[in-house]
Amino acid sequence: MTTAARRRGMLISAFSATFIALLDLTIVAVALPAMQTDLHTTITGSQWIVDAFSICLAACMLSGGSLGDRYGRKRWFLIGIAIFLAGSLLCAMASTLTVLIAGRAVQGIAAALLVPGALSIIGQSEPDPARRARLLGYWGVCASAAVLAGPIVGGFLVDGLGWPAIFLVNLPIGAAAILLGTRTISESADPEHASLDPAGQVLAIVTLAVLTYAIIETRTNGWGSPITITSLALAAASGVAFAAVEWRQDKPMLPVRLFADMRFATVTAASVLLGFGANGAFTLLSLYFQQAQGRTALATGLLLVPMTITIMPASALAGRLTAKHGPRLPMLAGYAATGAGLLGLAAAGDGHSFLLTGALFVLTGAGQGLAIAPAVAAVLELVPRQRSGIASATVNTARQAGSALGIAVLGTILAQRLADTDGRTFRALYGTGMRDVMLVAGAAVLAGALLLTLKATRRPRSRRPGDANQDHLRPTH
Incomplete structure (x- = not known):
């Protein structure tokens, strides 16, 4: 060959x-x-x-x-x-x-x-x-x-x-x-x-899985039940143990000390919120189109095309904007567009035309395309080259974790609405639930935009000399 x-x-x-x-x-x-x-x-x-x-x-x-x-x-x-x-x-x-x-x-x-x-x-x-x-x-x-x-x-x-x-x-x-x-x-x-970090890996899975379980199963258990309270406490304890394990590692799975820089912490937190709102809403929209509006799976897939197809050209535009103006501008524009699109879907209601839905989907997809790649570029500006892989992986992982939590929280909101028995039809209940879902999803993404707007630019606090192996950051100029 x-x-x-x-x-x-x-x-x-x-x-x-x-x-x-x-x-x-x-x-x-x-x-x-x-x-x-x-x-x-x-x-x-x-x-x-x-x-x-x-x-x-x-x-x-x-x-x-x-x-x-x-x-x-x-x-x-x-x-x-x-x-x-x-x-x-x-x-x-x-x-x-x-x-x-x-x-x-x-x-x-x-x-x-x-x-x-x-x-x-x-x-x-x-x-x-x-x-x-x-x-x-x-x-x-x-x-x-x-x-x-x-x-x-x-x-x-x-x-x-x-x-x-x-x-x-x-x-x-x-x-x-x-x-x-x-x-x-x-x-x-x-x-x-x-290096491998088996203890950190196990604790990461336990933390995210137990937290997701506690949220999703509230429909059955209730927020005040012993099962829910115990699950939330276990997730919190596991999360603290995970942070402690990662803090002591010379080559941690998650570089927790990088979060001492508020810029890194802010971009990561905003990525969680983007995954929470955008990806969580995407999954539930598919259910809504089929279960409430009676569309086929193929028709639903085609309805979602404007959102997904817009991500590609928006990502290319984000690269050019980042090269010219830095990552903050396209990130802010992306978060604002995504949040506005989700809130627009909440305000439009159930009887709107597909033309309006398509336009809001285009806005949402374009926003995600503008937001995702510049987030990676933003953290790469803060770390030396030898830490670039773990820094970019952290941001991508944060967005995926946000997606998991978004599906848990937003799905629970919808399920609780559908459990109401106030004489309304199933479609009306579904429409009300999806309005609440889109409001929460849009608010979460706009909260990410607010974080990026207000993010700190001061130097991170000084660290011990031994910390340099784990999380050496570039200084702020």
């Missing part, structure tokens, strides 16, 4: 694995009503179907790349694809909600290996910075295409073949990625620069 052929095979393998991993973030949204019907579950079950993936992806993302760096990037990338395919097959064969949730968790863990693994393999394959930047740009296009294709492909598959097909479609793509990757990817590792 020629060098050029090996290079093409490596890229196709990395892009294909990325595509199926990120496709499953959005493709499942249009299938949720069919899953609810077949598995005899409710909105609570739908929340767990989405959050099982999101929690594992968010909690494992920071350490997913470390396994490859330490024990072999090719090895763990291919292992990640195999695990993802096993999870997909488990999901497709699921006859109960419990099995489906377990399969989604397996998929999320595997995706946490695939996404950083693909980026690392691409980065290692090209020593020239300019050519490497172009390859990473192509990777970004592939990632955006996966998000865009999810609702449309999902709609076709659910209406034509049933919801298990959205998981079976991963199998041939993933198998081809393994075959190509085995032949074309060169093995590499840097064990001296990578």
Whole structure:
């Protein structure tokens, strides 16, 4: 095999694995009503179907790349694809909600290996910075295409073949990625620069999972029940233990000392709020279009296209604006547009035209495109190059964690509205619940914009000399 052929095979393998991993973030949204019907579950079950993936992806993302760096990037990338395919097959064969949730968790863990693994393999394959930047740009296009294709492909598959097909479609793509990757990817590792943090990893999963459980299950348990109070207390204790473990690590999974810089802390907190509002609302909109308005899965996927397709050109614009003006301007514009779009959907009500809905979806999608990439650029300005990977991963993880919490909180708001029995029709109750969801989602994103507006610019407090290994920050000029 020629060098050029090996290079093409490596890229196709990395892009294909990325595509199926990120496709499953959005493709499942249009299938949720069919899953609810077949598995005899409710909105609570739908929340767990989405959050099982999101929690594992968010909690494992920071350490997913470390396994490859330490024990072999090719090895763990291919292992990640195999695990993802096993999870997909488990999901497709699921006859109960419990099995489906377990399969989604397996998929999320595997995706946490695939996404950083693909980026690392691409980065290692090209020593020239300019050519490497172009390859990473192509990777970004592939990632955006996966998000865009999810609702449309999902709609076709659910209406034509049933919801298990959205998981079976991963199998041939993933198998081809393994075959190509085995032949074309060169093995590499840097064990001296990578460390594992098993205690931190376990505590991260426990914290996020227990907190999500406490929120989602309030529909059954109630906010004042011993189960809810105990769960919240356990999540808080686990979170404190996680911070303490990470504080003592020389090479932590989460660089907690970077949060001493208010600029880093603010961008990360804003990323949580963006994921909370935008991604949480996206999932529930799919349920609303099908369950309240009676649309098919394909029609729902097409309705969501204006939101997803606008992200790509907005991301390109964000790159140009960041290069010219810095990351703060496009971030503020993006958060403001996303929040305004979500609030507009709340104000529009149930009887509005699709023209208005489409315009608000375009505004929301454009806002997300403007906000996401500059957030990474913002934190990269604050850390030295050797800390760039962990800093950017922290921001992406924060957004995924926000998504998991958003689906939990916003889904609970909707479920509580639907539980009301005041004589109104189901559609009216659904419409009221979605109005509340959009109000909370929009307010959360605008709170992120406010944080970015008011973020501190002072120097971080001085730290002990020994802290330099963990979180050395560039000084404010």
